[in-house]
Amino acid sequence: MCFEDDGPSLSMSFTRLLSTLSLVLVVSAGNLVQYEQRKSAPVGFTSKGPAGDDHPLTLSFGLASNNIAGLHEKLASISKPGNPDFRKWLSADEVKSFVAPSDEAVKAFNSFASANGLKTTSTSPFGEWVTVSLPVAKANKLFGAKYTNFTHADVPEPIMRTLSMSLPSELVGHIDVVHPSTAFTVPNTRPRKSIQFDGAPKREATAPESCNVNDSNPGNVLTPACLQALYNIPTTPATQENNPLLVTGYANEWAQINDLQSFMKEFRPDYPAGANQTFLRLAIDGGTNPQWPGAAGIEAQLDVEYAAGIATGVPLHFLTVGGWDFSKALFDTTAYVASSPVPPTVMTTSYGDQEANFGPALATKICDGYAAASARGVSILFASGDGGVNGNHDSGFNCGLFVSVFPASCPYVTTVGSTIGFGPEIAVNFTGGGFSEVFPQPSYQTAAVDAFLKTIPDDFPKFNRAGRGYPDISLQGWNYLITANEEVGAVSGTSASSPTVAAMISLVNDKLLAAGKPVLGFLNPFIYANLSVFNDVVTGHNSGWRCPATTAAFDAAEGWDPLSGVGTPDYERLLAAALAG
Numbered sequence: 001m002c003f004e005d006d007g008p009s010l011s012m013s014f015t016r017l018l019s020t021l022s023l024v025l026v027v028s029a030g031n032l033v034q035y036e037q038r039k040s041a042p043v044g045f046t047s048k049g050p051a052g053d054d055h056p057l058t059l060s061f062g063l064a065s066n067n068i069a070g071l072h073e074k075l076a077s078i079s080k081p082g083n084p085d086f087r088k089w090l091s092a093d094e095v096k097s098f099v100a101p102s103d104e105a106v107k108a109f110n111s112f113a114s115a116n117g118l119k120t121t122s123t124s125p126f127g128e129w130v131t132v133s134l135p136v137a138k139a140n141k142l143f144g145a146k147y148t149n150f151t152h153a154d155v156p157e158p159i160m161r162t163l164s165m166s167l168p169s170e171l172v173g174h175i176d177v178v179h180p181s182t183a184f185t186v187p188n189t190r191p192r193k194s195i196q197f198d199g200a201p202k203r204e205a206t207a208p209e210s211c212n213v214n215d216s217n218p219g220n221v222l223t224p225a226c227l228q229a230l231y232n233i234p235t236t237p238a239t240q241e242n243n244p245l246l247v248t249g250y251a252n253e254w255a256q257i258n259d260l261q262s263f264m265k266e267f268r269p270d271y272p273a274g275a276n277q278t279f280l281r282l283a284i285d286g287g288t289n290p291q292w293p294g295a296a297g298i299e300a301q302l303d304v305e306y307a308a309g310i311a312t313g314v315p316l317h318f319l320t321v322g323g324w325d326f327s328k329a330l331f332d333t334t335a336y337v338a339s340s341p342v343p344p345t346v347m348t349t350s351y352g353d354q355e356a357n358f359g360p361a362l363a364t365k366i367c368d369g370y371a372a373a374s375a376r377g378v379s380i381l382f383a384s385g386d387g388g389v390n391g392n393h394d395s396g397f398n399c400g401l402f403v404s405v406f407p408a409s410c411p412y413v414t415t416v417g418s419t420i421g422f423g424p425e426i427a428v429n430f431t432g433g434g435f436s437e438v439f440p441q442p443s444y445q446t447a448a449v450d451a452f453l454k455t456i457p458d459d460f461p462k463f464n465r466a467g468r469g470y471p472d473i474s475l476q477g478w479n480y481l482i483t484a485n486e487e488v489g490a491v492s493g494t495s496a497s498s499p500t501v502a503a504m505i506s507l508v509n510d511k512l513l514a515a516g517k518p519v520l521g522f523l524n525p526f527i528y529a530n531l532s533v534f535n536d537v538v539t540g541h542n543s544g545w546r547c548p549a550t551t552a553a554f555d556a557a558e559g560w561d562p563l564s565g566v567g568t569p570d571y572e573r574l575l576a577a578a579l580a581g
């Protein structure tokens with residue numbers, strides 16, 4: 001790995017720090033203990049100097065949960081085929097009993113807050129996130145920090161971050177994370193426009209009515225009809241009402257109902273109700289979703305159009321999350337979904353950033369939020385990133401570096417990569433994949449991933465062989481026709497693959513619910529126990545979109561590989577395996 005120069009250098013992970021402390025035992029109150037630090041901000045961020053002493057800063061404290069290991073254990077049990085409690089998903093109260101902070105953590109935080117005159121401004125439904133507002137100078141003093149303003153081209157206002165953060169010793173062990181501090185993250189939407197939008201309003205339909213699924217021409221455009229033909233997806237409408245499919249929207253990506261309806265009219269003419277297709281708009285953190293000409297976000301439009309276009313008749317929800325702090329947007333989303341009285345059955349997200357930009361403590365806390373939502377029975381799908389082995393999307397500068405993407409690397413989400421071509425499918429060069437630097441290999445994937453690791457030659461560049469391998473599965477990701485701002489164009493990326501897989505899962509859930517069975521929920525243990533559901537993808541090299549194809553990267557192989565996962569799902573076989581449970 002060679003990202004030390006521009007990447008973060010995390011002095012010591014907090015967990016490791018804790019175990020050191022438990023040996024040393026006594027640390028007197030008021031002492032500052034290094035929490036995390038990085039040498040410099042990640043590439044793309046520019047320092048604009050001190051944030052200003054009097055400027056208010058809102059800090060979110062992630063309190064140590066009461067029994068997070070218990071949650072992991074319970075989730076492993078209820079998601080494992082064959083177990084007596086298989087798919088007995090938990091209620092909000094049951095999840096809360098694991099996730100809520102321990103009494104000691106609450107006590108430690110409250111006495112620290114009252115000793116320092118800090119007032120709680122908000123608390124998450126399970127209590128694991130507590131927010132306070134304080135002046136920058138006070139935060140600098142309390143946490144040995146130096147809050148500085150940084151700008152980034154994709155973020156409209158400066159963000160306040162510090163390169164070094166400490167915790168008062170009395171909070172050590174009780175606070176998992178303080179945010180914002182050393183995490184520098186942006187959502188990195190950007191599916192590629194592979195065929196330019198033509199500028200002509202309401203273009204006449206040129207979409208093929210169906211696809212020749214034996215045509216290996218990678219220039220083919222994809223429509224719902226093609227994907228239905230390729231993966232044996234039914235066109236008949238779902239029947240169950242209590243089966244929402246949630247599409248998340250970050251970074252002011254707004255989904256337009258007009259464009260969705262034009263898309264359905266043009267590309268799902270067989271489903272007349274599609275012309276009235278809409279979605280329930282949900283919002284947190286002041287998120288908005290205005291409907292006006294020109295407001296369509298390419299990512300949002302792609303996500304809702306393929307969710308609706310494939311999941312015929314499934315109730316569609318669009319969650320718009322306000323603000324530009326991607327990390328906060330993610331943990332607020334997990335807190336919202338995990339505590340929801342009626343959570344969605346499937347959720348898809350096509351955003352991500354380099355794992356190292358979060359830092360291990362924050363990535364771990366957010367990932368535990370996905371574990372909590374998974375335990376409620378939500379299937380959580382994430383796009384694997386569009387930079388091959390080289391992170392979220394290749395900047396073109398870092399060819400040959402192995403950089404992992406989060407939340408794709410979280411073991412409690414199902415990560416989706418991209419293929420291209422129909423006969424046979426090939427893992428496309430940009431498909432994000434690799435091994436987490438933070439999360440160890442989960443046991444559900446040991447057999448599949450270890451078989452792949454055996455194929456890696458000794459002289460291969462270094463990567464974290466012990467890490468969680470991703471993606472888990474894949475699906476077509478090239479040249480999806482979409483409608484945005486009344487134009488039709490084609491876009492490519494794992495951003496396209498994730499909503500399409502999510503829609504397939506929703507259709508399976510519809511059948512499970514109709515049969516009086518529980519929904520699929522956390523998918524990974526089921527996926528790795530049912531490899532025959534998937535079309536194996538055995539060719540491809542994920543060196544990235546722009547990096548020369550000779551650049552070091554992984555190669556697709558028989559069985560699991562970090563480009564296509566275990567392969568692409570066949571709906572009929574997926575349904576059969578699901579009903580067998």
Ligand SMILES: *[C@@H]1O[C@H](CO)[C@@H](O)[C@H](O)[C@H]1NC(C)=O
Pocket residue numbers: 050051052055149157158159160
């Ligand atoms: C730092 O950024 C914030 C916005 O996030 C801004 O309100 C503040 O004025 C900036 N501070 C300085 C010193 O420019």
Ligand SMILES: *[C@@H]1O[C@H](CO)[C@@H](O)[C@H](O)[C@H]1NC(C)=O
Pocket residue numbers: 211212213214
């Ligand atoms: C694709 O090829 C298979 C086997 O080669 C054949 O059975 C099938 O009919 C072909 N499908 C189409 C749509 O041409």
Ligand SMILES: *[C@@H]1O[C@H](CO)[C@@H](O)[C@H](O)[C@H]1NC(C)=O
Pocket residue numbers: 272273274275276
């Ligand atoms: C679509 O909505 C219109 C107006 O509300 C209604 O007249 C029409 O029957 C609807 N079409 C379908 C197929 O639901």
Ligand SMILES: *[C@@H]1O[C@H](CO)[C@@H](O)[C@H](O)[C@H]1NC(C)=O
Pocket residue numbers: 218420428429430544545546547548549
């Ligand atoms: C990556 O794949 C796409 C799709 O086939 C292709 O257009 C592009 O040229 C490829 N990039 C490289 C560097 O080979």
Ligand SMILES: *[C@@H]1O[C@H](CO)[C@@H](O)[C@H](O)[C@H]1NC(C)=O
Pocket residue numbers: 081082526529530577578579580581
């Ligand atoms: C597939 O998943 C089902 C649960 O839906 C499980 O019962 C079965 O054991 C799994 N494996 C195989 C090989 O069928």
